[in-house]
Amino acid sequence: xxxxxxxxxxQPSDLKMSVQESPKVNLAVTGLFFPYTYKINQSSGIxxxxxxxxxxxxxxxEWVFRPKLSVAATLENSIFRLDGKNIKAQxxxxxxxxxxxxxxxxxIVPSLGFEGREVFELNVGGDATKWLASGPAFGLILKxxxxxxxxxxxxxxxxxxxxxxxxxxxxxxxxxxxxxxxRIALEVMRRITPPWGLGLGSFY
Numbered sequence: 024x025x026x027x028x029x030x031x032x033x034q035p036s037d038l039k040m041s042v043q044e045s046p047k048v049n050l051a052v053t054g055l056f057f058p059y060t061y062k063i064n065q066s067s068g069i070x071x072x073x074x075x076x077x078x079x080x081x082x083x084x085e086w087v088f089r090p091k092l093s094v095a096a097t098l099e100n101s102i103f104r105l106d107g108k109n110i111k112a113q114x115x116x117x118x119x120x121x122x123x124x125x126x127x128x129x130x131i132v133p134s135l136g137f138e139g140r141e142v143f144e145l146n147v148g149g150d151a152t153k154w155l156a157s158g159p160a161f162g163l164i165l166k167x168x169x170x171x172x173x174x175x176x177x178x179x180x181x182x183x184x185x186x187x188x189x190x191x192x193x194x195x196x197x198x199x200x201x202x203x204x205x206r207i208a209l210e211v212m213r214r215i216t217p218p219w220g221l222g223l224g225s226f227y
Contacts, residue, residue, distance in 0.1 A: 156185035
């Protein structure tokens with residue numbers, strides 16, 4: 024048959040549907056910079072706070088097993104600069120994500136899962152006491168694809184409710200310094216080659 028008739032047998036919508044229904048894996052490495060405030064609370068009664076900054080290198084993996092569902096895992100490696108010392112802390116999370124696609128290449132992605140995060144206190148001698156706080160995590164991501172999907176801008180809002188502490192203080196700490204955590208992040212990512220992407224951003 025003529026070439027025109029062969030082309031008409033496969034519609035663009037059919038190709039798009041087959042791609043979305045296929046399992047898809049996304050991997051990314053993101054460098055983040057963020058400001059923070061740490062509080063001073065000594066037994067002598069001296070109290071106050073100070074502002075500083077930290078950096079984080081995040082590794083992200085996602086498996087899209089349904090057109091609107093995915094499972095994602097994130098590993099954070101952060102370095103805090105306190106009192107002339109570098110303090111390392113890690114965090115991990117596993118979430119189930121659902122995709123809304125209202126149009127304009129905009130994705131709205133609510134998520135629900137589990138998170139573990141190292142929390143620390145800086146002692147008078149300069150050493151840090153660490154413990155692991157864990158509990159349910161939830162979030163919302165607004166993603167915008169630009170320039171033929173090579174670039175992506177994402178606004179992420181995450182919450183974390185620690186309900187257990189391991190390798191550290193007793194459960195009485197749950198009502199104070201670890202009563203709840205949240206952050207807002209802005210990230211810009213470029214897809215290098217499938218399935219890899221490289222990103223840069225900041226959160227507070």
